[in-house]
Amino acid sequence: MGCAEDLVEQAVAAALCMTEDGHEQLQSVFANQPPSPTAQRAATAALCALLAEPWAYDYTRLLLTSEAARAASDLRRLAGLPVPQTRWPLDGLACCSVRQARELYEPALAGRVKFLLDSSADPNGLAASAGAWCGPPQSPLMCCAIHGWEVVAQTLLRAQAAPSQTDLSNATALHYAATHGEETMYNLLLGAAADPNQKDAYGRSATELLATTGVALHFCRARGLGHPAGPQESGMPIRLPGASLSVKRFVEDFVALKRPALLRREHRGTVGDDDGNGKSLPWSREDLADAAGEARAMVSEIPYGADFGLDPSQETPTTLRDFLQATPQPPAKRQRCREQQADRAYRPYFFVAVDKELQPQLARLLEAKLGVAVGGRVSWPFGEVQPAQSLPFTATTIQFAVGGEGSGSPMHFHQDALNLCLRGRKRWWLVPPSEAAFSRLHPLDALDMGTSANSARDCLEGACVFEQEEGDVVYVPDMWGHAVLNLEDHTACVAAEFA
Incomplete structure (x- = not known):
């Protein structure tokens, strides 16, 4: 050198x-x-x-x-x-x-x-x-x-x-301020003579992005005008039949613009069950335990709790088999109160970053049934074993999670990801990057608790809320904050972060 x-x-x-x-x-x-x-x-x-x-x-x-x-x-x-x-x-x-x-x-x-x-x-x-x-x-x-x-x-x-310098996609800093919901930066750049009408490689100007449903700054401005944040009223996230969305359109209209999307599965039924050989469903408790029961995770109420300040003693090393065979608890009964919660039930969540060395059984199962593997191309439609095409991205992290009714993840954010619901049903809270946060409060706790959780509760109450059903895929763009609550017993999902 x-x-x-x-x-x-x-x-x-x-x-x-x-x-x-x-x-x-x-x-x-x-x-x-x-x-x-x-x-x-x-x-x-x-x-x-x-x-x-x-x-x-x-x-x-x-x-x-x-x-x-x-x-x-x-x-x-x-x-x-x-x-x-x-x-x-x-x-x-x-x-x-x-x-x-x-x-x-x-x-x-x-x-x-x-x-x-x-x-x-x-x-x-x-x-x-x-x-x-x-x-x-x-x-x-x-x-x-x-x-x-x-x-x-x-x-x-x-x-x-x-202020109007462009990148390889001909986007400017104004485009990025719009896609990440940064109003102050957008106005600062305008004041510095950035051109709001300069078009990117897809023919879109920053001005046009502000009028595009799902773009972060459009979402922030609409809500600021008093519009509700619900999916029907705000158009968020964009709802599309998954099979009808081409790779080209998904990349240009969603990934490039960092627009969340809920891709509906057209034919309901358990994901991965149609293998033509009469085999049993791969995502039931029994089959998961048989196929990947030795996979281990640090189980607690929130994923990776110790990384976010949770007392390490609240995490328990558990195999997937032991977790699945544990007796399900009845749904939690919660009441709003200022100082403490009533009838609060512990809701463990098995959540793990899948590693071929550490969880070989689980890694093989996900690759065989869904075509999902770290370092591989992201299949399109996501979760297809032999897809007709793939996205021009590589999976950097694969996450697998399973939990009972009432389990879930606090507000957090990460790079671009696709999340496939394998079993059950999930509720999502989604906020733009400018309002994202990390929390160690379970979403129900954040909604129930008083002054000590104000910022977490405010984040959830200002979010777009929607439900994901079995077979649906949610595209969560880079840095968009989100929290998730499992609505049914034995709700399982797999997520691929990609770049």
Whole structure:
């Protein structure tokens, strides 16, 4: 590796370390670098990598854990702000929104961006594409539009970032602000003379996106005008017969625009039962236990609870067979009350990221019955073993879940995903990226509890609510917040995150 590539690597590594030590390392990288194309490329590479990092995901989750106070103090010191006496998280906090997290980390992020610009980084990210290093698909200003980083965007614009710069799909930062529901960023870009009529590769302008049902900023504005958030009134999510939607239309009209969709199965019946050999249904309790009973998960009321600050003692390592054979509990009886819940029943949820090494039986079952595997192309229609076609995306994570009536997942978000209901029925709460959050509160708890759950409850009550039936597929776009409640005993699903 040459000296130029070494410098790029060092600059990127230091930029991504959001601590005081990381900032000192970044300063040392450029301390003895005279102005040169090599130094500019290193600074630009660091800028692009810094703004492409999923800070919204990392810090929104981190601020619910025992690491929150340390992270909050580090970020304020990095930004040159006094560290308050009030510790983070605040007492009783069980939900952190992307906006709350952004208020904490963006000042530090803006300071680091200014340092890199002062170190000759190109505000448009163009110098990074030379040589061996390849920048992310979005420009620095587009990253700001996606995440609502107004302070960072102002810093870039003062450094002459081009507000109408395009990516490979000819989209601008205005397009991204519209698809991610960032009203403030949209208006900031308009004020900087971004062209709202510039069309992307699909012939759509940012102005047209604002009038498109399902686009995040259209959803936010419609609800802001007092329109209900229900699916019938708002048109959310878009409901289509799954078999009638071509790959081309799904990619162009939904994935490219980050529009949620509910794809209805035209013929009801258990998914995967029509193998022509008279075999039993693969998703019943008995057949799941026989085919993949050795799969193990950390079972609790919420998936991956320890990652979101749940006491690890509340998670139990359990095999799928033992979980399925446990006696189902009666439905929970819940009453709204300010201080505590009445007749609250524990609702365990078996939820696991499927790994071929750790859950070989389950991985083989999903691949054999649904054509779903990590690293493979995503089949279309999703869940077809021998599909006529596939999406131009690769499955990065496969999740399998099964639970009884009343089990479910709190508000969370992640990259693009398709979720197939194998058995049972599910209720969804869906919010645009600008209002997404991470919570460790079961959705029924969030709706029932009082002041300690206000942000979680507000998130659910402002959401689009709809139901998914057996065989239906839900497309959840990147960063759209969602919570799920299982409405029937033995509700099972599989989800594929993709990129």
